[in-house]
Amino acid sequence: MTRRFLPLSRRRFLHSAAALSGATMVSGLPRLAHAAEPLTVGFIYVGPRDDYGYNQAHAEGAAAVKEIPGVTVVEEENVPETIDVQKSMESMINLDGASLLFPTSFGYFDPHVLAVAPKYPDVRFEHAAGLWTEGMPENVGSYFGYIGMGQFLNGIVAGHMTKSKKIGFVAAKPIPQVLLNINSFLLGARQVDPSINCQVIFTGEWSLAVKEAEATNALADAGCDVITCHVDGPKVVIETAAGRGCYVCGYHADQSALAPQLYLTGAEWNWANVYTGMVNTILDGGTLPNFMRGGLAEGYIKMSPLGPAVTDAARAQFESTKEVIMGGGYSVIKGPLNDNKGNVILSEGQALVETDVALESMDYLVEGVIGSTS
Amino acid sequence: MEHDIGLWAIPIAILGGAIRVSTPFLFVSLGEVLTERSGRINLGLEGTLVFGAMAGYATAVVTGSAWAGVIVAALSGSLFGLLHGLICSLPKVNDIAIGIAMMLFGTGLAFYFGKPFIQPVAPDLPAIPLGFWSDLPQLRAALEVNVLFLIGIVLALGMAWMFRATRVGLIIRVVGDSTDAARAMGLRPALIRTLATATGGAFAGVGGAYLSLYYPGSWNEGISSGQGLMAVALVIFARWNPIACFGAALLFGGAGALGPALQSVGVTQGYYLFYAAPYVLTLGVLIAISSPNRAMTGAPGELSITK
The missing domain is CATH 3.40.50.2300 (Response regulator)
Incomplete structure (x- = not known):
């Protein structure tokens, strides 16, 4: 009689599971139509993303990236510059399928980005304010502006x-x-x-x-x-x-x-300009340099x-x-x-x-x- | 320069800092005195403070009235206190553990509901310019006294009088010192403690509203930097005496202003050390007044940390 207590019979479960995956396939289709390869981009902020400051500037950039067809943006805020950011990055990669990450706080770079990047050679890590030097992982980039x-x-x-x-x-x-x-x-x-x-x-x-x-x-x-x-x-x-x-x-x-x-x-900061540029480069199949800097002239x-x-x-x-x-x-x-x-x-x-x-x-x-x- | 006052800037800044920064300490510690005098510890006041800051700010943004914000902050604070009090009235429940849970619950809830209110600007609470007689802009700025600060002083004096001279004060003290004696007098300790905790929570909520509606006067997730927790420690420091709480709050506020003030007059080395001044001060005073022979004077007998 235990079967009675299950809310779903096996048949009904399989039925709804099939319907569910069908639905995700359908919703996934328009994206496939726009871009050859859908791209999931992860943004990690050290504080609230509407703080009138550093994090808001990055979040405005993320909002601009969201507008690009075929791109999904995942965001997480209030992530401390500790082992927490490594967990956030790994969950964005493993659970959300992110292949481009923007851990935006200064303290995320060393040791956290440098520790996680070698484990995921297919994921691109773009870090604000860090100083990429020869010998660091090739899938890590650092960008910043001459503010x-x-x-x-x-x-x-x-x-x-x-x-x-x-x-x-x-x-x-x-x-x-x-x-x-x-x-x-x-x-x-x-x-x-x-x-x-x-x-x-x-x-x-x-x-x-x-x-x-x-x-x-x-x-x-x-x-x-x-x-x-x-x-x-x-x-x-x-x-x-x-x-x-x-x-x-x-x-x-x-x-x-x-x-x-x-x-x-x-x-x-004018991150909206910088981030859309970087994402478009990747969508077009290009590669980003490991070290990117720019000022007023470069936007x-x-x-x-x-x-x-x-x-x-x-x-x-x-x-x-x-x-x-x-x-x-x-x-x-x-x-x-x-x-x-x-x-x-x-x-x-x-x-x-x-x-x-x-x-x-x-x-x-x-x-x-x-x-x-x- | 027109108004260069040299080293006088330091005492003036400490005075101003004491007045500006002390109010949340004062309200939270008064709330905690009331709770602890009834025999319970509410460590959750940090969460209540943060939630009060959020609720007050949000209400002020929505209604356009800072005082409505203060009232809502007090109400939400009393709800948190009530919840703590009710849970602790169950048998075999540890009030310290519940307090820590309430602290995390309060801050989490405040962050969740507070998201849309980080950006908008809320009206500020009014301040009274008590420095109008001075020509020094520095002194005038230091003596901008917020109404809540004055209310806090009245509250401290009123509470001291209540404990000493009124029936309500006596009831709270009896419940706090001996549950058995209170029962023998026909009192209901759990009910009285719950009410005391709820009232204490309301005070802490008002302290939070001061943070978000006056100084520093905006809501964000880092608004508190631990004032709620420090205020709980202040109560022990002040030996459960409301008037001493006022002094301790002033001391902490003034010590917090020391770091920036010293940097502004050119003492720029070792500012991290000056920023630790309030904590060093607490340690020093606690060591100085400790005694190996007697228990903490003034501690309510039913308190779970002293029992």
């Missing part, structure tokens, strides 16, 4: 708008990309007035709302009147700074909606539209400098340049162009930045 250029342009506008000659930067951790952003922001402002200083406060973590708010308040207390940041979600910094009456420059994504009057401009980064407070002089210098940068070969870090401890970094005539890999191992703050890397 320091965007902070340089932020700095030019900030240099025109500051009255106290002191600008502020809320930074997460003293890693090379953050240091380059801080230095670029100051050097941009010093294009306008060499007496400008930049105060930096490190919060020690990528996302720590209360500390970011405290750091912003401390900058405002110290007399900074233009503030920008490099944390995962700039929402708290932008809102707090605007609440104190400071001008703000955005980062990662467009935050102008948070402070419409005080938002000057912002350095944004890796873009600037937020200038805000209503920006003066004509600031606008003019912003536009003309942007023009020069778009031409390529521009150097923000150029001699004579000292760090803020008095050591010579570059002497007269030396310069590091935006594409120089040496910039990706920056470990100093330039003269005029008030702060320390440790």
